[in-house]
Amino acid sequence: MTKHSLGIVLNGVTGRMGYRQHLVRSILAIREEGGVLLPDGSRVQLEPLLVGRSEEKLSEIADRHGLTDWTTDLGAALADSRYPVYFDAQLTSVREASIAQAIDAGKHVYTEKPVAESVDGALSLARRAADAGVKNGVVHDKLYLPGLRKVARLVDSGFFGRILSVRGEFGYWIFEGDWQEAQRPSWNYRAEHGGGIVIDMFCHWNYVLESLLGPVRAVTAKAATHIPSRVDEKGVRYDATADDAAYAIFEFDGNAIAQLNSSWCVRVYRDELVEFQVDGTRGSAVAGLSGCVVQPREVTPRPVWDPDVPDTHNYRAQWQEVPDNAELGNGFKAQWEQFVRHVVADEPHPYDFVAGARGIQLAEAGLESSRTGRRVELAEVKV
Template sequence: MNGVTGRMGYRQHLVRSILAIRDEGGVALPDGTRVVPEPVLVGRDASKLEALAAKHGLERWTTDLDEALATCDVYFDSQVTQAREKAIKSALAAGKHVYTEKPLAETHAGALELANLASQAGVRHGVVQDKLFLPGLLKLHRLLEGGFFGRVLSIRGEFGYWVFEGDWQDAQRPSWNYRAEDGGGITLDMFCHWSYVLEQLFAPVSAVTAVTATHIPTRWDAGAEYPATADDAAYGIFELTNGVIAQINSSWATRVNRDELVEFQVDGVEGSAVAGLHHCRIQHRAATPKPSWDPDAPTTERFRAQWQDVPDNGVLENGFKVQWAAFLRHVCADAPFPHDFYAGARGVALAEAGLRSAAQRRRVVLDA
């Protein structure tokens, strides 16, 4: 596990996924056996790795990637994007199965090369697509599978929150996120998410029109001022192959006035839903009110109260852990796993198309 000293790599992948799976006795395989993962921690900072290992009772850690690859079956990468491509190539050359955070690479060409190398090596390969396993989107998927919406018309998404500049309050995201030269930028980060969410739940993206911005041009890291060279907001219109239109705003320069940090509203002929990280609310066609527009009188209707909660109908676990278990079954028992490097490459392709659309101020059609 390379990059576990970072926030996401540590909390979601090491602690809440791999260690949680290990503590539960491993992942059950179809033949009745169980596979128990034992992590090898890899990174650049020996003191941090040693401290993490000691905290969780782990014996194996190293700053030497080749040493780790010599003793493991699966390589996982949650480093900064800029360092990912080279490390994955080393893992593939060593014949290891690879599971990685997204984006898979900084460019579509680089991502596609990794996908082809993995395919040629005959190893299992996967990219984290955690949003699909969130309780709110699992409920949304259930509604889609059950035909709740009828014909889907449109999707509207809002993601983001205010990331402090770092001068008078510490920033809650690493500074490299805001430097293009270090692989930062919200378009590369979030359009990879929107690619698989739209593709897996609705249909692939056929064209995109986007506007990006660097709303906060100067930020601070540990008291040192630096120029923010990467985009911190992206506003996209995504045309899907089935005719559905999706509008998704992504911003690290917005304050939250919604129930969750990300929400998607799906409107269909027969009903609508609003899904977030955990919750999902619906309004059926037969229960849709008929509001009237009167700018001279205050609105008395409580529109949110007119929606109904979708029940859990089961235990919904941490999305990262669920996908980790699926990948381990894919490696050990050949279970299906659609979230491979080619899916990751499509996400990077959408991000590149979005950046090109913003730079050229035009609609960009994606290759079929």
């Protein structure tokens, strides 16, 4: 079997997402499998160059995983022709400048979202990449959740008929950092560092909703900072300047509606940390991270509202589990494989910087709606 190699500059691997999802569960997992399988049956092995600000952390990570190439000098990494791909998992506030630097160095770019701090910034990067002739992509991992992959199969089969609505609940309680350590880094709660649940999650919700209902046409949202003060990684109390919860209604062509609650201030009483219910004229589905259940029109029960009589229906028992029917692996790894095939074999990759700009547009519209108390319509994003 023919084998090729592809060098990748990984910037931000000392952070939680960069290390856990992108390095360990994606790049290193792909390496252990012998590389990414290409359409012609050959494989391309990934050769990572770790980049970050801390020599100590980089050295420790490299030693832990038997890697040899790391540096704190981004400029030197981008100048190395052995690494034609650049990946960015840094703070949102510094990402745009680094991506621009990578494009100017002739690198193909794959990045965490949001790709920039504004729609204009993302579109500027898209134009820059087009002018440089480099390929680009943005993380869209939620589409690879096993639960949503099952929903995608149902959509493709016509199971739902006409989709009427989507209802979603996402979130869990993030400890304030005083009596228990927070599960997310403190920059998430600082607007000046690119934090906030709207900019974080609406970028995800945009591509998820596009896959189900098409482009979002309007949004009405309310963002909130429910916990005004938190304690950071060094034990220092700070003011939370970013939103930690958002409640939104999204509108689509054909009168379809989506309602999504996103919160880092909610205690979980559902099967999984995220849950979507899709209701259509011919059937409904409820999906989480991995599971998905359905209820077709033909077997829908006939509840009757009567508050004076105890309800004896076991509603959960009236739904049917959707089988895996395939190996549904890690979503981050799957999208890495997709981008590598895009770079090496020119396979399609629709989740580019323009797609990333649409996610930022939705976040900006949500924040505008929250600030003004008005419904905000979305125009088409054009480069």
